[in-house]
Amino acid sequence: MTDPEWTRKFQITTRDLKHGDSWRLEFDENLVDVRQKPGWKKCIVHTGARFRCTKCSRGWSSNMVMVVCHMQLRNGEGVVKVRPSCQKCKECSEAPMEKPSIPSDNIFTLMKNLVEKIRVKCYNENLERKKKHFRNFDGNKPHEPAHCEACMRGFCPKNRS
Secondary structure, X not given: OOOHHHHHHHHHHHOOOOOOOEEEEEEOOOOOXXXXXXXXXXXXXXXXXXXXXXXXXOEEEEEEEEEEEEXXXXXXXXXXXXXXXXXXXXXXXXXXXXXXXXXXXXXXXXXXXXXXXXXXXXXXXXXXXXXXXXXXXXXXXXXXXXXXXXHHHOOOHXXXX
């Protein structure tokens, strides 16, 4: 998966990082485990998104779409690997995991929150928590762990005891 909009917004938000360092964003479909490799730092950010079942065309929204991020800065070269978590339709049996469709304004907010994490984890900056808020979708629906990939993999905050 590559998404030029994510990459463009990531480049815009990383401009204010340490002068001379360059950063790139990579989508990594193999990033299914929250444990990072040695030398990498991790964070999980979340946003709101919409989903559509490829089996029955049912649509739904979620305000708990987790995005796993692993980051590394070496010799002025920074890399962030990202993978948004998927969800599956609650109406279809044998439903496939569907990728989220994240609105443009939420991608930009997600990138701003990610860059704050980079500043803390890679540059050791002591920031006051200024989390940017994304656009919520109809939030009256209960979270359904049986259909949430992040819950199944153990990194959804809604499913922690």
